[in-house]
Amino acid sequence: MAAVLAMGISVPRHVLPLHELARARNVDPAKYRLGLGCKEMAVVAPGEDTVTLAAEATLSLLQNAPEYEPSKIGLLVVGTESGVDRAKPVAIWVHNLLGLSASCEVFDVKHACFGGTAALRMASLWADANPGRLALVVASDIARYPLNSPGEPTQGAGAVALLLGSCGRGEEVFTLSKRVGMYAAQVDDFWQPAYLKEAVVRGHYSISCYIESLKRSLEDYGEEPGNDPDFLVFHCPFPKMVKKAHAAMLEFLGKSYDVSEDFRRRVEPTLWVNERVGNAYTASVFLSLCGLIEALGGSLIGRTVGVFSYGSGSCAEYAVYTFGNGVKTSLDIKRRLDSREVINATQYERMRAECEALEQNGSYKGNVTNLGRFTFMGIQEHRRVYCGNNLRPE
Numbered sequence: 001m002a003a004v005l006a007m008g009i010s011v012p013r014h015v016l017p018l019h020e021l022a023r024a025r026n027v028d029p030a031k032y033r034l035g036l037g038c039k040e041m042a043v044v045a046p047g048e049d050t051v052t053l054a055a056e057a058t059l060s061l062l063q064n065a066p067e068y069e070p071s072k073i074g075l076l077v078v079g080t081e082s083g084v085d086r087a088k089p090v091a092i093w094v095h096n097l098l099g100l101s102a103s104c105e106v107f108d109v110k111h112a113c114f115g116g117t118a119a120l121r122m123a124s125l126w127a128d129a130n131p132g133r134l135a136l137v138v139a140s141d142i143a144r145y146p147l148n149s150p151g152e153p154t155q156g157a158g159a160v161a162l163l164l165g166s167c168g169r170g171e172e173v174f175t176l177s178k179r180v181g182m183y184a185a186q187v188d189d190f191w192q193p194a195y196l197k198e199a200v201v202r203g204h205y206s207i208s209c210y211i212e213s214l215k216r217s218l219e220d221y222g223e224e225p226g227n228d229p230d231f232l233v234f235h236c237p238f239p240k241m242v243k244k245a246h247a248a249m250l251e252f253l254g255k256s257y258d259v260s261e262d263f264r265r266r267v268e269p270t271l272w273v274n275e276r277v278g279n280a281y282t283a284s285v286f287l288s289l290c291g292l293i294e295a296l297g298g299s300l301i302g303r304t305v306g307v308f309s310y311g312s313g314s315c316a317e318y319a320v321y322t323f324g325n326g327v328k329t330s331l332d333i334k335r336r337l338d339s340r341e342v343i344n345a346t347q348y349e350r351m352r353a354e355c356e357a358l359e360q361n362g363s364y365k366g367n368v369t370n371l372g373r374f375t376f377m378g379i380q381e382h383r384r385v386y387c388g389n390n391l392r393p394e
């Protein structure tokens with residue numbers, strides 16, 4: 001049976017503390033910290049985009065797990081809603097930047113924040129059908145709302161890479177349950193028209209769509225045989241949303257637990273990365289999962305986590321994953337978060353404008369200096385230019 005064998009993450013190298021944004025927007029900082037549950041917001045700088053974040057997460061994964069041979073990767077799927085081209089997938093640049101085998105199916109999956117989960121499920125079926133080969137899934141996104149909008153403090157960015165293959169050695173990070181609760185419904189809660197740079201969102205309505213999808217997914221999943229999962233991960237657009245979802249879940253399932261105690265025990269250990277990164281759309285649910293793994297490590301072996309993934313528009317799934325011995329490998333998340341450069345609100349707005357300028361044709365000047373391992377250099381004759389260690393020549 002296929003399982004996730006290794007993971008890697010990446011986050012932008014700059015961070016804006018949300019009390020700085022609150023000051024700039026003349027908002028009580030308690031609204032962001034307590035009302036939304038957010039502490040910090042990851043900010044992309046010129047040179048970073050959805051592709052470089054995905055490539056960096058993949059390189060981290062391959063370095064964390066040298067026992068898996070990259071030439072065996074026969075499927076590469078990127079789940080994203082902040083792709084950089086309407087025709088060309090993010091995945092093909094990642095494939096090139098990592099120098100992966102040409103004998104590989106390479107494509108993106110899109111359904112708002114659900115894309116990474118959809119890719120994971122698809123890759124798991126592919127890995128079952130292709131024993132001996134490996135599948136790579138990367139969830140990578142930059143969450144962006146208009147300046148001064150209610151969504152602005154929930155922005156963030158990041159990527160998580162997951163390597164799947166047949167397991168049998170007991171070294172898997174986790175296995176996915178075959179049983180899945182699903183729910184799909186056409187709703188206009190959050191979307192990004194092709195002619196706009198930022199998402200359009202009906203914020204309070206989107207919260208009710210999320211909760212409705214959670215209930216319907218649980219209903220479709222049916223009664224949990226045996227015990228409750230040991231932990232719960234929810235898609236995290238902002239941590240307070242997860243608190244609302246957890247309370248709604250207990251009520252819907254008719255559980256008479258102490259809500260705060262259950263939250264503290266089964267949910268809180270999953271949220272510390274999201275609090276410090278912000279929303280990363282498709283990657284958010286996996287950042288929570290990585291946070292749990294990093295917080296509890298080997299003590300998770302044999303334990304279970306119920307995972308709820310929601311994508312606006314909408315599609316959702318609830319499934320249960322079981323942890324294996326692979327949870328012992330550290331993803332080095334705390335050091336990555338602590339080593340980011342702290343910026344203020346003026347620098348954030350300047351970086352945002354510089355990133356926008358780099359997205360214009362003719363922006364390539366060969367002068368973007370980014371200390372990351374992969375850099376987006378700009379656009380020349382409508383072609384995106386990247387540099388990185390493992391580039392294959394055309």
Ligand code: CAA
Nearest residue numbers: 028030031034035036113150151203204206207210237312
């Ligand atoms: N001190 C403490 N708390 C305060 C406060 C203060 N001074 N001022 C306000 N608050 C609290 C409010 O009481 C509220 O708490 P509750 O939700 O528990 O009632 C909370 O802070 C937020 O306040 P508002 O509702 O007034 O905030 P808002 O209207 O300005 O924006 C938002 C909130 C609608 C979530 C907005 O951030 C938004 O549009 N976000 C983007 C959309 C989103 O993330 N939707 C989630 C579901 S959709 C999804 O999950 C997909 C996805 O990734 C986008």
